[in-house]
Amino acid sequence: MIRIEDYAGVVGRGMVEELFLLARHLRGKTIQNINSTSVGGGVAEILTRMIPLLKQIGVDARWDVIKGNERFFVVTKKFHNALHGVPVEISDDEFDLFLDVNRQNAADMNFGDMVFVHDPQPIGLIEKRGIVGGQWVWRCHIDFSHPDRKVWEFLEGYVTRYDAAVFSAPAFARPLPINQVLISPSIDPLSEKNRDLPEKSVSEVFERFGIDRSRPVVSQISRFDYLKDPVGVIKAYRIARRRVDCQLVLAGGGATDDPEGPAIMEQVQTEAAKDKDIHVVFLPPSSDFEINALQRGSTVVLQKSLREGFGLTVAEALWKGRPVIASAVGGIPLQIAHKYSGILTHSIEGTAHWIKQLINEPAYARKLGENGREHIKNNFLITRHIKDYLLLFLSTLRKGEIVYLDQ
Amino acid sequence: MARLAAGRKEADMNAFLFTTKLDLTYLLGRKAKNAEELRTLIAEVPAMSVYYHTHHFLYQHNYLSPEPPNDFAFWATNVLNDDALGEQLASIDIIQFVSIDEIRARFLEILDGHNSSAERVVEAPRGEEFHFMSCQTFAFPTSYSASSLREFREQLERVSVNSLYFHMFDARLRLKAGMNDFSLWFQDNGYPSLAEAVRKLDPYTYTLEGLRRAIIKLVESHDKN
Structure with missing residues (x-):
């Protein structure tokens, strides 16, 4: 305990x-x-x-x-x-x-x-x-x-x-x-979802889901919900993909009080079926370890929500020192000072632009992640x-x- | 170099009891979308709201050095894209004021000057208005106390930044003591030059951890025991 x-x-x-x-x-x-x-x-x-x-x-x-x-x-x-x-x-x-x-x-x-x-x-x-x-x-x-x-x-x-x-x-x-x-x-820094993980555990999870860690991984780990805009994420990835090599991971689950989850999931799977570099992973509620590993192993983490109460997934990824690109909605601007502790975007095109930037400029991406972790430590x-x-x-x-x- | 007052021993020092404080943030439900509305609302909101918007960045972004300025300046620069106004609001030397009403008056003066000469009113995009907030402070004693400079230094290393904040910022402005608590204690206990050295620090230009280190260093330099 x-x-x-x-x-x-x-x-x-x-x-x-x-x-x-x-x-x-x-x-x-x-x-x-x-x-x-x-x-x-x-x-x-x-x-x-x-x-x-x-x-x-x-x-x-x-x-x-x-x-x-x-x-x-x-x-x-x-x-x-x-x-x-x-x-x-x-x-x-x-x-x-x-x-x-x-x-x-x-x-x-x-x-x-x-x-x-x-x-x-x-x-x-x-x-x-x-x-x-x-x-x-x-x-x-x-x-x-x-x-x-x-x-x-x-x-x-x-x-x-x-x-x-x-x-x-x-x-x-x-x-x-x-x-x-x-x-x-x-977020709880000592929970299964956020505690430190050995590199070996991270790799094991990526292997289990068939994701290649030798190439950049862009992920959105969030509930399959219309307001999280998973289809918009796929569109942003496709624009970025024209210029940089990367894979997309869309991972998440649903909540018992959300009857819309399955329909959104189906729509995402239809889109993903057209591209072998899009990995759709349905995670049951007990998947904290897997979420932790997927966030830690991602090159860039997205949270392209259309509306957001707060967007705890942003805090989770920042706590792990990951560079995050997220929509400037709800509580997300409280977690990200644009260009200091992450990137705030307002569109699919803007998200695609920053995916390319952060993949091509890993030193800047690392600095965003470090600042982001410190901000979460102090406030969230x-x-x-x-x-x-x-x-x-x-x-x-x-x-x-x-x-x-x-x- | 500070010395004990003539005939005074360290054992005679009154104990310094470290107090800490925690704030609950309130939303006032009032927002400004341009510099004119900002001026109107700064004049109307409670003093605690002005205090909040000129101080909470020290907490929220205490890892960044240099720290972002006050909320009003940050908003003018980053949302209204008015660099000149933002710079003016950011350059207010808050340490020179001894009351929140004085700080408020200075902000109003700058905004009046800007608004009377501005060629056009710049509106914030929808959703990025300036939202006024305030806070309620809960102050309570900690288990840390000091009866000598050595103990003071040791305990200052242990207390949370909240306690440091309370004695350096709240004591001076909100409790209207005009001076930070540490300087008052040094002065009352025969260390006037240490009191003056700490009083002369500009705490707004340090991160909280940086301020802690600066005070500890000053105490070390005055403590010959």
């Missing part, structure tokens, strides 16, 4: 000690996280790592998952797409179904002193606040910059009943009568994330610009 003290070797002893000092001020409070899936996707991944660490520093942290049927998740996927600005039709019956499932879950659930609700799926649980009391915070993990108006108006009625809303990027903030907090997600590791959550919970109890906590 990973111990919180193990992180001192990465971020310094002082930082870890501060987490213990902060946690003392939350003694006696139950902090309950609620989301909609226990596997797949960034939220489940963060909670899986974070809950045990919170417990180790003395916080009574819990995690509950709401139950929903297939129809519920079809509706919530529509919400998800609508909040990302994709036009969708949602009927009154579907809004009613959404609320019915939330109310049923609220009736079956026991609530803690502080309730931390993640994403729109369980947002309606706030209706129970009048009965159970406590502090309630809503955590939005998705790109909220251009939400569909109808869906936002529906959700706003619930968001404003929370004590605070938490967003991953400044552009997601909007005029609201409640406090809005900026908390970026994080799980210890910083734990710190932010502790402060968030404390902020619901203590007001004022400067709060002095006793020892």
